[in-house]
Amino acid sequence: MSATLVIEDLITTFPGTVRPALAGISLEVRAGSCTAVLGPSGSGKSTLLRSVAGLEVPDAGRVVLGGTDLAPIRPEQRGISLVSQRPLLFPHLNVLDNVAFAARVRGVPRREARRDAADFLDVVQLGDLGNRRATELSGGQQQRVALARALAARPGLLLLDEPFSALDPGLRTSMHDLLAEVRRQLSPTLLLVTHDRDEAVAVAERVALLGNGCLLQHAAVQEIYTRPVSLEVNRLMGGLNEVPGTVRGGRHESELGSLALPEDAAGASGPGTLIFRQESIMVSGVDGPGIPAIVSAVKPQGARRILTVQVGGQLLHAEAPWALPVAQGTPVRLQIPRSALWVLPEEPTATTTGSTPNATGDAIDQLVTDHV
């Protein structure tokens, strides 16, 4: 029920447009793994999924599933299922027959198809709702049924196109847990499109970040957060801190002083932008250790607050708990763990990214292409 997906130089252009929706995407999703395709609206996420499914015909490139080139194969014969934001349960069928749909169209007798469907309804914990009409279910239940129906088709690849984005946060969390349980039981290969970074982290082990139809980086979750290949990736992943300076002898020198870099970040000497996540900074009172700073703004963000602090002429952002007594003008101290530091060489333009010379080939396995 799982196969490795390889996408090679996929280019898709919609009629009447000049800029391709996908501009040469290459990506590999190993069998049984889950990759989240992340990116802002209009970055080509859904087009990538539709091209893989065969619902859009790419201009160039290859989609290979389990060693088979899918180009000449119709969508219905590709062994790929899709769960989209809308559950799209067939309104003329009850829940059980929706899940049994794939078996029925394969020619499996009704009774056998329903027995099989009941097993998949059990997987999504809705075994007792088989006789209900699809329209009688809540949004979360409908999405579970849609997942069961897709799994019952026993696809080599399961595509999820923002399947939980219409659900409330609590329901979304329970769907993430359900998906983890499904992965434990059935090990499907998953390609999940989302615009929610937290969802990508919760569900997938790797993230493919798209921007303007280009693949900006494809890496493990922690890597893409802490070892981005460009400032654009850092910003798209929510990174707020960029400190210009110079790398010299394994240290970064800037307004923050001379900071020792971790081994994988201490590459060639020269101008480079130091980046680190706002979550990794430890903020303490003025008597604590670290770099002295002055709070210039405090912005609540859920259970924590984002502090804007000034270190000399450099503005930084740091997350702090509500318990820390800070306000505008409060002097604080900042500690930045060495392992959180990362340096990107100066980029020629703001919109063009390149592979980082100080990132090892193993750490970042996806080269960055120029924007079109």
Place this chain on the structure above:
Amino acid sequence: MGNRKATLLVLPATVISFFVVVGGLLAALMQSLGLLPFAGPPTLNSSAYLTVAPDLPSAVALSFGIAAASTLIAVIFGFVTAMLVMRGRFGGRLIAMVSTWSIPFPHLVGAASMGLLLGDAGFLARIFGTDSWPELVGGPAWIAVIAAYSWKESAFVALVVTGVLLTRATAYDETAALLGAGRLRRLRHVLVPLSLPALGVSATIVFVYVFGSYEVAWLLGRPYPEPLPVMALRLFSSASLSSRPEAAALAVVTTIVALGAAGLAALALRRVPLWQ
């Protein structure tokens, strides 16, 4: 918009329709029962019904046959047209334009055109030879009549089904494809069930309309036997004023059969899962 406001907005149209339909039916019923005589005192009697009774079975059967055949063909062609428009195949927009082109034409113009096309001295007969040309106009199978109604009403069916399917069928069609359903399976298991309510409603409207309309059958049909509405028209236009109650009796019978058909269709639709 609240329910009350919506009710108030449709009230004028409803009142006028109610007045025309119910008023007309009551007048026909009263005239057929001798309660609206041209001369003399009104007397309740069933003589109009008894006079037309011998011709009723053949007239009802003929009207039913024409309406059923026309509806069936219109539904098939309308559904196929809707599918082609929806999938954008073979120039979906062109097909949509051509098929809906027939809607603004009056039935009488359509019937006359069909006569000029299918008659034994018509356009097609002149192309293919008149010697062996079948009796399509005024023939025993009422082919020109059925063809005219089917042509005109298939556009109506296509319009209704396309309107219902266009916004959602593509998504369901793609979902079914990615669950392994080929084109025919998608048609059978998804598109036909999704279209059933729209097909049922439009088929009922087409059937009731064809059953009760006279123009096409009057122009392209044979003189005898007559369909119900043609017979009613003939009696209504007769020089003898005593024929008016008989025409009214035929109108009442036509209405009863049409309402019965609509009622049966409503019952059948209630069994369609999507309608529920």
